[in-house]
Amino acid sequence: MEPVRVLVVDDEAELVSALTERLELRGFSARGATSGEAALEALRAGAWDVVLLDVRMPGIGGFELTRRIRQEHPDTAVVLLTGRTSADDEETSRSAGAFAYLIKPIPIGRLEEALNAAAGRESDA
Amino acid sequence: MLIAVVISVSAVALLPLGIMSWISYRQYREAFRSELTRPMLRFAEAGKHSLEAYLTERLSGLSLVVRRNDYEQLTDPAYLDSVLVDLKGTFSGIMDLGVIDDDGTQVAYAGPFELEGRNYREQEWFREVATSGSYVSDVFMGYRNLPHIAVAIHADRDAGRWYALRATIGTDLFHWLVPDPAARPPERGSVCSRCHSLAVPAFSDAFIINEAGALQTPSRLYGAPLDTAMLPQLPRADEPRFHSLVDGRGEPVVTAYVEVDRSPFTLVLLSPHDEFHAGWASLRRDLVLLPLISGIIILALIIGGAVYSVRAARKWDRRRAALFHEMEYTNKLAAIGRLGAGVAHEINNPLSIITQKAGLLHDLLSRSEELPPREKLMGLVDSVQKSAERCGEITHRLLGFAKHMDIQRETINLDVLIHEVLSFLEKEASYREIEIEVQQPDDTPSIISDRGQLQQVFLNIINNAFAAVDDGGRIEISIRRAEGDMVAVTITDDGVGIPSEHLPRIFDPFFTTKSGSGTGLGLSITYGIVQKLGGDITVESEEGVGTSFTVTLPIEGVEGRNGNGTRTRAGGR
Numbered sequence: 001m002e003p004v005r006v007l008v009v010d011d012e013a014e015l016v017s018a019l020t021e022r023l024e025l026r027g028f029s030a031r032g033a034t035s036g037e038a039a040l041e042a043l044r045a046g047a048w049d050v051v052l053l054d055v056r057m058p059g060i061g062g063f064e065l066t067r068r069i070r071q072e073h074p075d076t077a078v079v080l081l082t083g084r085t086s087a088d089d090e091e092t093s094r095s096a097g098a099f100a101y102l103i104k105p106i107p108i109g110r111l112e113e114a115l116n117a118a119a120g121r122e123s124d125a
Numbered sequence: 126m127l128i129a130v131v132i133s134v135s136a137v138a139l140l141p142l143g144i145m146s147w148i149s150y151r152q153y154r155e156a157f158r159s160e161l162t163r164p165m166l167r168f169a170e171a172g173k174h175s176l177e178a179y180l181t182e183r184l185s186g187l188s189l190v191v192r193r194n195d196y197e198q199l200t201d202p203a204y205l206d207s208v209l210v211d212l213k214g215t216f217s218g219i220m221d222l223g224v225i226d227d228d229g230t231q232v233a234y235a236g237p238f239e240l241e242g243r244n245y246r247e248q249e250w251f252r253e254v255a256t257s258g259s260y261v262s263d264v265f266m267g268y269r270n271l272p273h274i275a276v277a278i279h280a281d282r283d284a285g286r287w288y289a290l291r292a293t294i295g296t297d298l299f300h301w302l303v304p305d306p307a308a309r310p311p312e313r314g315s316v317c318s319r320c321h322s323l324a325v326p327a328f329s330d331a332f333i334i335n336e337a338g339a340l341q342t343p344s345r346l347y348g349a350p351l352d353t354a355m356l357p358q359l360p361r362a363d364e365p366r367f368h369s370l371v372d373g374r375g376e377p378v379v380t381a382y383v384e385v386d387r388s389p390f391t392l393v394l395l396s397p398h399d400e401f402h403a404g405w406a407s408l409r410r411d412l413v414l415l416p417l418i419s420g421i422i423i424l425a426l427i428i429g430g431a432v433y434s435v436r437a438a439r440k441w442d443r444r445r446a447a448l449f450h451e452m453e454y455t456n457k458l459a460a461i462g463r464l465g466a467g468v469a470h471e472i473n474n475p476l477s478i479i480t481q482k483a484g485l486l487h488d489l490l491s492r493s494e495e496l497p498p499r500e501k502l503m504g505l506v507d508s509v510q511k512s513a514e515r516c517g518e519i520t521h522r523l524l525g526f527a528k529h530m531d532i533q534r535e536t537i538n539l540d541v542l543i544h545e546v547l548s549f550l551e552k553e554a555s556y557r558e559i560e561i562e563v564q565q566p567d568d569t570p571s572i573i574s575d576r577g578q579l580q581q582v583f584l585n586i587i588n589n590a591f592a593a594v595d596d597g598g599r600i601e602i603s604i605r606r607a608e609g610d611m612v613a614v615t616i617t618d619d620g621v622g623i624p625s626e627h628l629p630r631i632f633d634p635f636f637t638t639k640s641g642s643g644t645g646l647g648l649s650i651t652y653g654i655v656q657k658l659g660g661d662i663t664v665e666s667e668e669g670v671g672t673s674f675t676v677t678l679p680i681e682g683v684e685g686r687n688g689n690g691t692r693t694r695a696g697g698r
Contacts, residue, residue: 083473
C-alpha cells in the first residue's frame with residue numbers, strides 16, 4: 001500500500017521537522033513547509049493526500065489557506081491544528097472544508113488516526 | 126449636611142404656608158367679627174332710632190296739645206279727658222294726662238289714677254321740665270304694677286307763668302325687644318311696623334338700662350325691670366358701640382349698645398362671649414389646626430425625604446467608589462486574563478515542540494537496539510531544553526508585566542503625590558468618616574521617580590488600608606528623610622491587622638487572605654514596582670491593632686527615561 005502523503009505546515013520550523021520525522025518513522029511520507037505560500041507551492045508541485053495545517057500563522061491564515069487548498073486541490077484533505085478550542089472556530093473550519101480540527105499539543109497516536117482517516121476518506125470517495 | 130438640607134427645605138416650604146395661614150387667619154377673624162358685630166350694631170342703631178322716633182312723636186303730640194289749647198281749657202277735667210281720648214286714639218301707649226302748675230301741684234288729671242292735688246315740686250322731673258323744656262322718665266312701676274314711663278313738656282302761660290303737661294306711657298314701646306317675633310304684641314302704627322321688622326339676633330339678650338344701670342325692660346340674663354343689670358359702667362356712646370367686657374357675675378360678654386337721645390335710656394344688646402364666639406371658636410380651631418397638621422406632615426415628609434435622599438446619595442456614592450475599585454480590579458484581571466490567554470497560546474508552541482522532540486527521541490530509542498547517533502540525540506535534547514526555556518520566559522512575563530514598562534523620570538513631591546492619590550478616595554473617606562493625616566517635615570526633599578508607577582504603589586497600599594479599617598477609623602501617612610539618601614513613606618492604619626503567620630508571604634504573588642475576591646497580585650505587583658524603582662517595601666502589623674507599610678525610595682531614582690524620552694543614567698556617580 002502506498003504511504004499516506006502528508007504535508008506538515010507550521011511557522012515553527014522545529015515543530016515541522018520533529019513532526020515530519022516522527023510521521024516518517026510511522027510509515028507516512030511526510031514533508032514540511034513553514035508558510036502558507038510555501039505550502040501552496042508544494043501542493044502545486046506534487047500530489048498530497050493530507051495537509052496538516054496550523055490555524056494561527058502569519059501571512060495567509062489557516063482558514064483562508066484551507067479554503068484555497070480545498071478549492072485548488074479537492075483531492076487533498078486538510079486537518080487543522082490549533083492552540084485553543086472554540087465553537088465558532090470549529091464551525092468556521094467545517095465550512096472552510098477541513099476534515100478535522102485538533103488541539104495541540106496532540107499525542108502522536110491521535111494524529112496518526114486523524115491523518116489516516118482523512119486520507120482514507122479521500123481514497124474511499 | 127442633613128440638618129442644613131432639612132432646615133433650608135423646611136424654611137422654603139413652611140414659611141409661605143405659615144405666612145398665608147396667618148394672613149387668612151386674620152382675615153377670617155376680621156370677617157367673622159364684623160359678621161357677628163354688624164347685626165348687633167345695626168340692631169342697636171335701628172332700635173335707637175325707633176325709640177327716639179317714638180318718644181319724639183309723643184312729645185310732639187303733647188306740644189300740639191299745648192299749642193292748640195290754653196291752660197284754662199286743659200285744667201277742665203272733662204276737657205282733659207277728651208284730649209286724652211284724642212291722644213290715645215292717635216298715639217298708642219298714652220295712659221293718662223296731667224297738668225302740673227309751676228308750683229309743682231297737679232291741677233288736673235285724666236286717667237285711671239287719682240293724682241289730683243299731688244305735688245311734684247321736689248321731684249327731679251319737675252325740675253328738669255322747668256329747665257330744659259321736656260322730660261322723659263325712667264321706667265317705674267305704674268298702672269297695674271306694670272312698667273311705665275312718663276313724658277312731660279313745658280308750656281307757657283300768660284303773666285310769665287308756666288305749666289307742665291305730663292303723660293304716662295305704657296312700655297309697649299319696648300315690646301319689640303321680645304326676641305321671639307311670634308310672642309310680640311301685634312303691630313300698631315307705622316313706627317311699630319318698623320320696629321317689628323327688627324329681629325333680635327340669635328343668642329342675644331336685648332334690654333334697656335337707665336343711667337344708673339337699672340333694667341328698664343326684662344333681661345333674659347339679668348332679671349326683671351328695675352333690677353340692677355349686673356354690668357359695669359359702660360362708656361358713653363352716642364353712636365352704637367361694640368364692647369367686650371366682663372359682667373357683674375364674672376362672665377365674659379360682648380355688647381352692642383347705644384344711648385337714646387333725650388332720654389335716660391341706653392339700649393343694650395348683649396351676648397355671652399362663648400356663645401358669641403362659638404362659631405368663631407370652631408372656625409379658629411380649624412384655621413389653626415389645619416396649617417399646623419399640614420406643617421407637621423410637611424416637616425415629617427421633608428425630614429423623611431431628606432434622610433432618604435442623603436442615605437441614597439451616600440449609598441450610591443459608596444457604590445460608585447466600590448465600582449471604581451471593582452473596575453480597577455476587573456481591568457487588572459482582564460489584563461491578566463488577556464495576558465494569560467496570550468501566554469497560554471504562546472506556550473503551546475514550545476510545548477508542542479517539546480512534546481514532539483521528546484516523542485521523537487522516544488520513537489528513535491524504542492525502534493532499534495542501537496542508539497541513534499550522538500549528535501542526533503544531543504540535537505533533540507537541546508531542542509527540548511531551548512523550548513523549555515522559552516516557556517519559562519513566557520510565564521515570567523505574566524508575573525512581571527509591570528516590569529516591562531519603561532520607567533519615566535521626573536521630580537516628584539511625595540506630599541503632593543500622596544494627596545493626588547487620596548483625592549481619588551476622598552469621597553469614601555468622608556462618608557465612612559475615615560480620618561486621614563499626612564505629615565511631612567518641611568525639609569523633606571523631593572525625589573526623582575516615575576509618577577504613574579508611584580501612584581499605583583500608593584493607591585494599592587492605601588486602598589488596602591481602607592479595606593482594613595472600620596468606619597471612623599484612622600490612617601496616618603508620614604513622609605520623611607531616611608538613611609542612605611532615601612525618603613521613607615509610612616502608611617499606618619488602625620484596622621484589623623495581618624496575622625503574624627501571613628506576614629512573611631504577604632508580597633507573594635497570588636497570596637490573598639480575602640476569600641473569593643481579589644487576585645492576590647496587588648501587593649506582589651507593588652513589591653515588583655518598588656524594587657524596579659530602586660526602593661524597598663516592608664510591613665509591620667498586629668492583629669486588632671493595625672498595619673504599617675513603609676516604602677523607601679532613592680532620592681536620585683534609577684536609570685530610566687527622562688520626560689523627553691532620552692535614556693539617562695542615575696545621577697551623582
